[in-house]
Amino acid sequence: MNGIYGIGVDIGTTSTKAVVFTEQGFIKTQHAIEYPMHTPEPGAAEQDPDVIFAAVIEVIAGCMRTLGQEGDHVAFVSFSSAMHSVIPVDSEGTPLSPCLTWADNRSKGWCDKLEKEWNGLHIYRRTGTPIHPMNPLTKLIWLRNDHPELFSRASKFISIKEYVFFKLFGQYVSDYSVASATGLLNVETLQWDSEALAMAGIGPNKLSQLVPPTFSLSGLSAEYAAAMGIKRELPFVVGASDGALSNIGLGATAPGVAAITIGTSGAFRILSDKPQLDSKGRTFCYAVTDSKWLVGGPVNNGGIVFRWVKEQLGGLEVQEAERTGKDAYELLTALAATIKPGSEGLLFHPYLAGERAPLWNADARGSYYGLTLRHTRAHMVRAAMEGILYNLKSVLSIVESLCGPASRIKASGGFARSSLWRSMMADILGREVLIPDCIESSCLGAVMIGFNSVGYREDWRIGEGSELHGHVPDAANAAVYQELFGIFQKLSPALVQHYEAIAEYQRK
Missing domain, CATH: 3.30.420.40 (ATPase, nucleotide binding domain)
Structure with a gap:
């Protein structure tokens, strides 16, 4: 029973998980709860925010029960979350609709209009978020035009992680990376973008306070502290998006090192020291801090x-x-x-x-x-x-x-268990592919941010870590794939x- 522990909580699309890490980045225990996606009409992809909030409480409680007396070593809880969710809430913070997830496509018609008639590429260049139904900007335009009564009743439009923090602490806060993925944040100034807000038909008062990923809140109610089995004064660190934290957890933060995740969906991501925007709007560019941006593409x-x-x-x-x-x-x-x-x-x-x-x-x-x-x-x-x-x-x-160019690729996701998948990836991508020994990269990234936030680390690194598997391209196979890729x-x-x-x- 040495040192301190951090709890990383990842609020995902299909489940929420909590993982307890040591200072050295080793897993002590973990707990996860799945929940459904609802599709009440074509294009809809909704979830109940209170079901997800209850899952957050229970996964933390489950970890604390397993730790027992070692729970005294937990120094903080730090968060990762999926991007692009929207929850309209009233003045009391009560949801006015289910949570609209990234997979909700009902704003497609407004995306087409934004692209063709309103110069969507111009907004992309300001915000770094491609015009697509996943984009909360387009969801707000859809709500304003297709559901005006609901839109007008909303006091705030928030993400699922913002909802969790509001329930716990009564404050609306959003880290830069989740805010950047809304299509409403200016990628250069890290402030809510006036032109994007005008298109959405809202003012900055309808959105949360912007904070860095190391921002934390404490002072839980006795009820929630007891439900989770933690101390009321334990810091809750806002953290960042799952994509940004996966790069950090994988150690894919240096130039020339990319991260790839293949789960239900997938993504390529590289951390950059400056914003990088594609002339055709085919990639995202999300702020992580005031000096780091996440550049990539989700599939x-x-x-x-x-x-x-x-x-x-x-x-x-x-x-x-x-x-x-x-x-x-x-x-x-x-x-x-x-x-x-x-x-x-x-x-x-x-x-x-x-x-x-x-x-x-x-x-x-x-x-x-x-x-x-x-x-x-x-x-x-x-x-x-x-x-x-x-x-x-x-x-x-x-x-x-x-x-x-990316000389090395660090990969995570369920596919990584398969030798064929790993070698096929190296051959098709024509790059060395490394599989780190911790597959819970987003939770680990959140804990790295947390150790920095509470003063136990000067940076986000716990250590270089190690790889379970490494694959280099087979020259003959790579040549076959390069021809077919063309x-x-x-x-x-x-x-x-x-x-x-x-x-x-x-x-x-």
Whole structure:
């Protein structure tokens, strides 16, 4: 029982988790709670903010119960959260609607209008947030025009993490990175942007106080302190967004080191010492502090595509898994491994859930290209895996054009358990890929910020850490993938012009 501990809480889209770390970055214990996403109408993706708040309380309480007497060593709680959520609240802080998540696409029509008629690229250059339905700016425009009564009743528009802090401390605060992902923060001045606010139809009084990630509050009510099993005076550090903290937790903070995460969705990210904006608005640029910006691109189609593969193409593997107790995903990966790199010229565009980077097109749709009588189910499985990575390579290419080449990539997410996924990533990206030994990178990043906030560290680093796996590209495989990637990219413009028509037909 040496030293102090920090609790990192990650408020995610599908679950909230709390992880207790030592000063050296080792995990003591963790606790997680899942919750549903509600889709009451086409395009909706909502959650109950009070269910998520209850999950925050319970995951902290669960960790404290496990720690027992060692709970006295907890020095702070620090937060990570998903970006782009919007909750309209009244003057008492009571939600007027469910939480609108990043996946809510009902503002798509207003995105199109913003792009075509209101110079959306100009707003992107001011805020660093691409014009897309994920963007809270577009959600506010949609609420103001399509739900004016609800919009007019709202005293504030806040994110899920802001809601948690308000419930705990009665104050509305937002860290720079979550605020930057709203499309309402000026990426240069780190103040609410007057032009974006005018488009949204709100003033700065409708938004939270802006604070750095090390900002903390203390003085919990006796009720909440007892519910979590912690001291009332324990500091709660506001932290940052899950993307920014994943880079910090992975140790991907130096020039030339990129971070990639593949979970349900995915993202490439590089920390930069200055704002970096794409001339076509294909990447995000979010402030983290007053001297660090997160540059990258999120994709909708990561693990969600492989889940579709399992459900639609993996019936035999699912049956075997049920019979033997093996993992169906591991069986599918083993099937894909029987096929040579490149899937004998079968390409897969993985846009099953629309797409953010690099297309920023909610109407994007998936497709197989190059099918012949030679191709089997195994080819289709491997091609889907390769397609996910081709798409991420497209994002990496854009990010590198802004921030310079990435010599190394640090990766996290569920895919990292698979040797085939890891080696395929190195071959397709043409870079060394390192898998750090801590997969809870966002929670670890939050704890790094927390140790700095409460004065136990002068910077965000706990240590260099270590890697469980390292993969360098196989030259022959990389050459195959580079040739096919060129074809993959040439196909994209030809398909993009037809996405709207097929999506409109599907909506009918």
